[in-house]
Amino acid sequence: MRFGIYPGGPLxxxxxxxxxxxxxxxxxxxxxxxxxxxxxxxxxRAYASFTDDRDPGDISTQAPGDALAYTATGCRLDLVLQYxxxxxxxxxxxxxVRTMIDAYGPxxxxxxxxxxxxxxxxxxxxxxxxxxxxxxxxxxxxARDLVREQGLHVAVGTNTTVLxxxxxxxxxxxxAGGQEFRDALDYIGLDAFPDVFAPMPPDADLVGACxxxxxxxxxxxxxxxxxxxxxxxxxxxGWPTGPERPEERQxxxxxxxxxxxxxxxxxxxxxxxxxxxxxTNDGSLFGGFGLTDVDYAPKPAFTAxxxxxxxxx
Numbered sequence: 606m607r608f609g610i611y612p613g614g615p616l617x618x619x620x621x622x623x624x625x626x627x628x629x630x631x632x633x634x635x636x637x638x639x640x641x642x643x644x645x646x647x648x649x650r651a652y653a654s655f656t657d658d659r660d661p662g663d664i665s666t667q668a669p670g671d672a673l674a675y676t677a678t679g680c681r682l683d684l685v686l687q688y689x690x691x692x693x694x695x696x697x698x699x700x701x702v703r704t705m706i707d708a709y710g711p712x713x714x715x716x717x718x719x720x721x722x723x724x725x726x727x728x729x730x731x732x733x734x735x736x737x738x739x740x741x742x743x744x745x746x747x748a749r750d751l752v753r754e755q756g757l758h759v760a761v762g763t764n765t766t767v768l769x770x771x772x773x774x775x776x777x778x779x780x781a782g783g784q785e786f787r788d789a790l791d792y793i794g795l796d797a798f799p800d801v802f803a804p805m806p807p808d809a810d811l812v813g814a815c816x817x818x819x820x821x822x823x824x825x826x827x828x829x830x831x832x833x834x835x836x837x838x839x840x841x842x843g844w845p846t847g848p849e850r851p852e853e854r855q856x857x858x859x860x861x862x863x864x865x866x867x868x869x870x871x872x873x874x875x876x877x878x879x880x881x882x883x884x885t886n887d888g889s890l891f892g893g894f895g896l897t898d899v900d901y902a903p904k905p906a907f908t909a910x911x912x913x914x915x916x917x918x
Contacts, residue, residue, distance in 0.1 A: 606867060607714075607875045608914045609648035609683055611841070612638060613669035614882040614899065617729030618891045619802075625884030625892075631674035633901045634881055639678055641896075641911045645918030648714045649675040650840070650877050654687040655701040657694060664708040673712070681714035683840075683877060686744060688719050689728075693735040695743050702747045706759070713759045715875070716752075717794055717840060718744035722763070723770030732770065742782035749789035764794025764840045767822055768802055775830035792874065793827055794840035795819075800858055801844055801890075811861035819871045836874035839866055843879040845893035846904060856906040863913045878910060 612634045615625030638647065651672035653665065666672040672682055686705055688698045706716060719731040719741045731737050741763055748761045765774055779787055799805070799818055819837065827833055844850075844858035859878065866873040883899045885892035896907040 606873070606917050607646060607648065608642070608918055609650055609680075609714075609875070609877040610638065610641065610896075611650040611668075611877065611880040612675050612882075613880060614884045614895060615668055616880065616884050616891060616894065617727070619727065621728040623729070624889070627885075627899050629669050629882065630901065631669070631671065631677075634675060635678055637881060637897065637901060637903070637907070638675070638680060641907070641914055642680070642918070643911075643915050645914055647680050647914070647918070648683040648877070649680045650683040650685065650879075651675070652685045652687060652720065653705060654689045655698045656689050657692050657697075659701070661697075661700065661704070664705060672709070676712050682709055682712050683715045683717065684709055684713055685717045685720050685840075686748075688722070688731045688737060688740040688744065689734055690740070691734060695736050695740045698740045699743045699747045702744045703751050706748060706751050706757075707755075710755055710757050710759070713757065715760045715762065715792070715838070716748050718748060718761070718763045720764065721766045721770065721796055723765040723774035725770075738778055738781050741778060742786050745782070745786055745789050760791040762790055762792035762794050762835075762838060764796060764838070765826065766796040767818065767826075768798070772822075772826040773829075775826050775832060779830045779832065787831060790832065790835060792838045793832055793835050794838045795822055796841035796879075797822075797839060797862070798841070798843060799862070800854075811857055812864050815862045815865035816868060816871065819865055819873065823872065837872050838875040838877070839873060840875075840877055841879040842876065843894040844906075845890055846883075847888045847890065847893040850893065852904045852906065855904060856909040859906045859909050860913065863910075863917075867917060
């Protein structure tokens with residue numbers, strides 16, 4: 606199993622706003638990431654958005670703001686290339702994908718084309734924008750072509766979420782892209798947040814629930830699209846602490862999903878936690894996803910993740 610984390614604090618909420626104004630501290634983050642991973646290979650997740658006003662030569666990431674700073678001690682990048690063009694500039698997105706891979710290629714572990722493009726009603730997610738399906742197809746093919754041209758060892762994929770999007774999305778995506786698109790994919794990503802937006806009973810079988818979610822996603826969304834041969838990457842998983850959301854429950858949920866992912870029947874090759882640091886300290890639902898508080902003080906889930914990585918990486 607390969608492991609990683611989104612090393613920042615700021616995140617998009619369900620109403621399209623960005624939460625978290627306290628600047629990230631890459632130095633503190635790296636110390637904590639090194640404590641999490643020990644000697645294991647590890648990746649950091651970074652998001653870069655293609656918008657209509659983005660300069661063609663801009664290779665920056667938006668979350669976290671300087672992805673390279675988080676690779677200083679040997680972590681590699683899980684780079685998410687978001688499509689957020691209000692003018693439906695699919696060709697511009699294709700060029701953006703090539704530009705970003707060309708810039709970051711030697712540090713890349715994975716490239717994810719678009720973020721939750723099966724969600725159509727949230728402007729922080731890519732399905733909201735016109736011609737998103739075409740953009741995902743174009744982006745995956747562009748990424749695959751450049752990876753081959755440059756001889757890079759980089760996995761190319763895309764992802765969805767299970768709660769807010771249509772499970773038939775992958776079937777439509779494959780229909781649009783055809784066999785060439787299907788062959789270009791190395792993995793299927795899943796953003797999964799059980800017990801967050803649809804709370805489970807306090808005494809629920811957490812491992813069983815997570816295992817069911819992974820199996821159901823394969824059965825309902827992945828297999829009907831003919832993509833069941835591909836490994837699953839859990840691209841985002843987390844559970845927020847806060848009022849009436851105890852830190853011990855966060856640790857239990859992390860252990861549950863990570864344990865379910867280890868079952869060979871789940872077909873999971875990668876687990877990424879979201880996130881390292883809380884976005885806010887205001888007690889809001891979205892503010893508390895971090896393994897640490899906003900000041901980088903670890904919660905119990907931090908230790909739980911470190912133990913799991915060291916045992917199973």
